[in-house]
Structures are given as structure tokens and as C-alpha cells.
Amino acid sequence: MNALTEKRYLTLPEPSAGDTLAARERLLAALPEGCRLTLGCMQQLYPVLHEAGYRVTVTLCPGAGGTDVVRVEPGDTTDRNYGLCLDIGSTTMQMELVDLLSGKTLAEAACTNSQTQFGANILDRILAVKENPDNLHTLQALTLDDVRQMIERCCAQAGVPPEAVSAMTVGGNTTMLHFFLGCDPWQVFQSPYTPVFFDPGVLRASELGLPIAGNIFCMPAIANYLGGDITSGLLMTDLDTREDLALFLDIGTNGELVLGCREFLLMGAGAAGPALEGAVSRSGMRAEPGAICRIKIGPDNRLRYETVGGLPPKGICGSGILDLIAEGFLSGWIDSAGNLQKSASPCICDVWDDTRQRNVPAIIYAYDGNVPLYFTQDDIGEFLTCKAAAHTMVATLLESVNVSPSEIGAFYLAGGFGTHYDLESAITVGLYPDLPREKFKILGNSSLAGAKRLLLDTGCRARLDQIRALATYVQFGEMEKFVENMQAARFLPHTDASRYPSVMRRLRERSKTFPPGKLAAERSGAD
Known part of the structure; x- marks a missing residue:
């Protein structure tokens, strides 16, 4: 293991009448050239050296332009060296305390990002700073308070003092890292999209008021919409080293896509996530206790569901929506254009939509007490638009290099959505190409995992430089055939059904189980 930081045990010559070298210079003389002491470390030299008989351990951490003691x-x-890795998500923040000698995670912590006090949408927070510059300090303070509390919790769980932490690596999108460092992110969203930084360099923890001894390493961004969460995630793949082509896709509020190999990396981003995360439906919610996360329609034409935590249903999250559309399509409740078929199930009926002030067709998939939970025809349309955006990013990027989906060696899927959905449902609706299933690699929170990898392998710093050197950022909206591909992808699974042979096969199998007359005649319900 080649950890980011190093500890060295030193036996120094004790000072005498003939050796009056000062403590700082005495220590540096025993270390490689280019080392320098931080102020915090220099303040420890007396009485530590004197009381330890000049037998001490120093912690070396890469710094800005050299090595910091x-x-x-x-x-x-x-025999004791620790690091922290952190992912600053726009909604949730996650941290791990890692043993840098064994590679084991000793403690974990997570919290809701307190920035959400200014709004769930990142743009709301940016506008809050634009309207009142004092809000920038508040947003940074909220973020740093969250980080301090997680440090405290992780260190308490593992019995490790915070000052024993020798480094912290941080992943997050460009805006989140700007707020973390107290930099105005307005230019992230404002043309010509030149934010304060893409790579902020190595920072002292003391500059941010964090209680650890080591330095802070923020993952570098590629562009305004391709941040350190994506470069961090790419460390968990082999895109920058493999000979054949591979894809990396992270779907959250936005979708970020990377296509490439060791010779090039094409990268782009687009708004692909809100509907896929449950944001469009009135009963949509995050994957919290009570959220419907799994749906199946059985041979008896009845809809059954599972909820997070096994609690009574409160709403539906992204993975549940994906299952609902996929199962509805395979069972004949929804046609290829996304239209609900009222004759297919009594679960499909008109409901009053307060927002639109009219009756709309909907699937009533569960009840919260006596209150129906439903997904409307308009919700399906919003879902198809977001699904089409994610599909089209992949299709257009592949077309730009004249590559078919079958030529892709691996498809890496990152983010919370990519972790918890059913892969078959995602392919059924046409979110992903119909590839052999073994080509799909589920990464989970790759931003956090990549930050951990950097802690354990200092060679990842060179990989990050290489990834940035290989990267070419593309604007999907300006690419040829993007709009045309988008329209073609607004169907289930696609206007060209031949692209989805496994889905068509499942559809034929279901049609044998559910003859058309039987679908209309049998009574069904949401269990």
C-alpha cells in the first residue's frame, strides 16, 4: 500500500554545547530535501522533542509544491496512520475514517447537507449568494459545521483523536467544492462558465478551521458541470488505462457521462435526473423509510410493492418509478408511447390533479392510509423526457466516434440511483443500451470511493492529472443529431425496437401470460 501520507520514526542527535542547532532545523536535517514544517507542527517541537529524548515520529503529507511535516x-x-475521505453531495454528505496501513474503513458518518436550508436545488443556493453576498459565508459555515460534526462522530466511533488524521480527500461537484472553500460559484452557471477554480490545489486544514493535522485534497474538476465527484469516480474505473472503449455514467440531479480509453476521454453533462429521482410526481420522494422502492406486476395482473424499511407507503422513489414504468410496459398497462391503457387494469383511472386543476389518467399504485398514491400520465411524460436525455447522451457520444453499443467493453454506473435500481427495469425502459449484463459494473458512491482510493494510493494523483489531460468536454446540445436522437428515445424502450432484443423477448413472454382479453377482464389492485 502506497498511502497518500507517510509516518517516519526518527532518532535525532540531542543538542549539546557543541551542537546548538535549533529544533526545526534539527528535524529537517533528518528528512528528505524539500520538506517543510507547518506552523502547527513547529509549535509542537517544544516540549515534544525534549520530553521524548529526541525520538519522535513525524507525519509527512504532500503539500502545495512540496512535502509538509x-x-x-x-x-x-x-503503526498508526489515519485519513478521512468525504463526499459533499448537494443533498447528502458522507465520510469515512480509514486506516491507511490496512486500508480498512474504521468508521462512517453521513448527514443531510445543511445547505438545503437555502433550497434543495443548487441554483437556489447560488442565487441566494447573488442576492446577498453574506449568504456565501453562511453556506460555507453550514458545510464546515457538517464536516466537523462528521469528523467528531467518526473519530469517536474509532477512538482516534482528530489530530491523528493525516489527510482528508474530498469529492464533490464544482458548486459544492466552491461552497466548501467559501468561493462564489456564480460563474459555474454563468456564461462563459469560468468558475473560481477547477483545481484548488492542496489546502491546510487549519485554513478551514478543521481539527485534523493533515492537508485537504479536493478532487479536481474538468469543467463547470463535470466536477471533482466525476474525476474521483473515474479512479474507480479503468477508462484511462484500458485499450477498448468503456462508458461511465453518474445519474443524480444531472447526468454526467464519460466515454473513452487510454487514448482519449470524451465527457459531457446534462439534466437527466430529476424525474428519475422521483422529483416530478406529487408523491415522489427520496429513498427514505416508507418510500416504495420496488414494484412487480405478477401473473395475476396485480401490482405489489416493497418500501424502504418495510414501513407503510408514503410515496415512491426513483427505483420504484423505474419499476413502475418497466412493469407497466411489460404488462400492457403502458404502451410504447407512454400512454396509459385504462382497460388493462382498474388501478388505472382518472384522478383530480390539484396542480393542473383537471382530471388526469393515473396509475394508483398504493394508498397512504386512505389517500391514493398515484403516478399520472403527465408524470410518465416527464419521466420519458428525462429517460430520453440520459439515453441520448450515451447514443450521441457513441455516434460521435462511430461506435456501436456492442463495441463497449464495460459500462460503469455510479451514484445512488445507479446503485439501488433494478438493472432489468432500467434496460426495459430504454435508459441504458441492451448490452450483455456482465458488462455493467455498479460502483455506488464512486465519488466517496475514489476519494478513499486516493488516500490509499498516492499514485492516483498522477492518474488524476492524466484523466484531466485526456479529457475533452463536449456540449451535447451542440452535437449533430442530439435533438433527433432525443425524440427517438422518448418511447419505450425506443422507436427502434430492434435495439432492445431482450426487452422484446420479455414482452412476448409476458403477452403469453397476459392475453389481451384477460388483461381487460380480470380485476387487479395494488396490494
Whole structure:
């Protein structure tokens, strides 16, 4: 293991009448050239060196342009070295405390990002700063308070003092890292899209008021919409080293896509996520206790569901919506254009929509007490638009290099949505190409995992430089045939059904189970 930081045990010559070298210079003389002491470390030299008989352990951490000596401890503590990795999501923040000698995660913590006090949408927070510059300080303070609390919780769980943490790596999108560092992110969303930084460099934890001894490493961005969460995630793939082509897709509020190999990396981003995360439906919600997360329509034409935590249903999250559309399509409740078929099930009926002030067709998929939970025809349309955007990013990027989906060696799927959905449902609706299932690699929170990988392998710093050097950022809206491809992808699974042979096969199998007359005649319900 080649960890980001290193601890060295030193036996220094004790000062005498003939050796009056100062403590700082005495310590540096025993270290490689280019090392320098942080102020915090220098303040520890006396009385630590004197009381330890000049037998001490120093912690070396990469710094801006050299190596920083960030801590000095009495005796030999080289058997203990710790790091923190952090993912700053726009809604949720996650942290792990890692043993840098064994690679094991010793403690974990997560919290809701307190920035949400300014709005769930990132743009709301940016506009809040534009309207009142003082809000920038508040947003940074909220973020840093969250980070301090997670540090405290992780260290308490593992019995590790915060000052023993020798480094922290941080993943997050461009806006989140701007707020973390107290930089105005207005230019992230404002043409010509030149934010304060793409790579902020190595920072001292003390500059941010964080209680650890080591430095802070923020993952570098590629562009305004391709941030450090994506470069961090790419560390969990082999796109930058493999000979054949592979894809990386992270679907959250936005969708970020990377296509490439060791010779090039094409990258782009687009708004692909809100409907896929449940944001368009009145009863849509995050994957919290009570959210419907799994749906199946059985041979008896009845809809059955599972909820997060096994609690009574409160709404439906992204994975549940994906299942609902996929199962509805395979069972004849929804046609290829996304239209609800009222004759297919009594679960499909007109409901009053307060927002639109009219009756709309909908699938009533469950009840919250006596209150129906439903997904409307308009919700399906919004879902298809977002689904089409994600599909079209992949299709257009592949077309730009004259590559068919079958030529892709691996398809890496990142993000919370990519972790919890049913892969077959995603392919059934046409979200992803119909590839052999073994080509799909589920990464989970790749931003956090990549930050951990950097902690454990300092060679990842060179990989990040290589990834940025290989990267070419593309604007999907300006690419030829993007709009045409988008329209073709607004169907289930696609206007060209031959692209989805496995889905067509499942559809034929279901039609044998559900003859058309039987679908209309049998009574069904949401269990």
C-alpha cells in the first residue's frame, strides 16, 4: 500500500554545547530535501522533542509544491496512520475514517447537507449568494459545521483523536467544492462558465478551521458541470488505462457521462435526473423509510410493492418509478408511447390533479392510509423526457466516434440511483443500451470511493492529472443529431425496437401470460 501520507520514526542527535542547532532545523536535517514544517507542527517541537529524548515520529503529507511535516509525536507511532475521505453531495454528505496501513474503513458518518436550508436545488443556493453576498459565508459555515460534526462522530466511533488524521480527500461537484472553500460559484452557471477554480490545489486544514493535522485534497474538476465527484469516480474505473472503449455514467440531479480509453476521454453533462429521482410526481420522494422502492406486476395482473424499511407507503422513489414504468410496459398497462391503457387494469383511472386543476389518467399504485398514491400520465411524460436525455447522451457520444453499443467493453454506473435500481427495469425502459449484463459494473458512491482510493494510493494523483489531460468536454446540445436522437428515445424502450432484443423477448413472454382479453377482464389492485 502506497498511502497518500507517510509516518517516519526518527532518532535525532540531542543538542549539546557543541551542537546548538535549533529544533526545526534539527528535524529537517533528518528528512528528505524539500520538506517543510507547518506552523502547527513547529509549535509542537517544544516540549515534544525534549520530553521524548529526541525520538519522535513525524507525519509527512504532500503539500502545495512540496512535502509538509504536519505532526510530530513522541516515540514510535508508525503503526498508526489515519485519513478521512468525504463526499459533499448537494443533498447528502458522507465520510469515512480509514486506516491507511490496512486500508480498512474504521468508521462512517453521513448527514443531510445543511445547505438545503437555502433550497434543495443548487441554483437556489447560488442565487441566494447573488442576492446577498453574506449568504456565501453562511453556506460555507453550514458545510464546515457538517464536516466537523462528521469528523467528531467518526473519530469517536474509532477512538482516534482528530489530530491523528493525516489527510482528508474530498469529492464533490464544482458548486459544492466552491461552497466548501467559501468561493462564489456564480460563474459555474454563468456564461462563459469560468468558475473560481477547477483545481484548488492542496489546502491546510487549519485554513478551514478543521481539527485534523493533515492537508485537504479536493478532487479536481474538468469543467463547470463535470466536477471533482466525476474525476474521483473515474479512479474507480479503468477508462484511462484500458485499450477498448468503456462508458461511465453518474445519474443524480444531472447526468454526467464519460466515454473513452487510454487514448482519449470524451465527457459531457446534462439534466437527466430529476424525474428519475422521483422529483416530478406529487408523491415522489427520496429513498427514505416508507418510500416504495420496488414494484412487480405478477401473473395475476396485480401490482405489489416493497418500501424502504418495510414501513407503510408514503410515496415512491426513483427505483420504484423505474419499476413502475418497466412493469407497466411489460404488462400492457403502458404502451410504447407512454400512454396509459385504462382497460388493462382498474388501478388505472382518472384522478383530480390539484396542480393542473383537471382530471388526469393515473396509475394508483398504493394508498397512504386512505389517500391514493398515484403516478399520472403527465408524470410518465416527464419521466420519458428525462429517460430520453440520459439515453441520448450515451447514443450521441457513441455516434460521435462511430461506435456501436456492442463495441463497449464495460459500462460503469455510479451514484445512488445507479446503485439501488433494478438493472432489468432500467434496460426495459430504454435508459441504458441492451448490452450483455456482465458488462455493467455498479460502483455506488464512486465519488466517496475514489476519494478513499486516493488516500490509499498516492499514485492516483498522477492518474488524476492524466484523466484531466485526456479529457475533452463536449456540449451535447451542440452535437449533430442530439435533438433527433432525443425524440427517438422518448418511447419505450425506443422507436427502434430492434435495439432492445431482450426487452422484446420479455414482452412476448409476458403477452403469453397476459392475453389481451384477460388483461381487460380480470380485476387487479395494488396490494
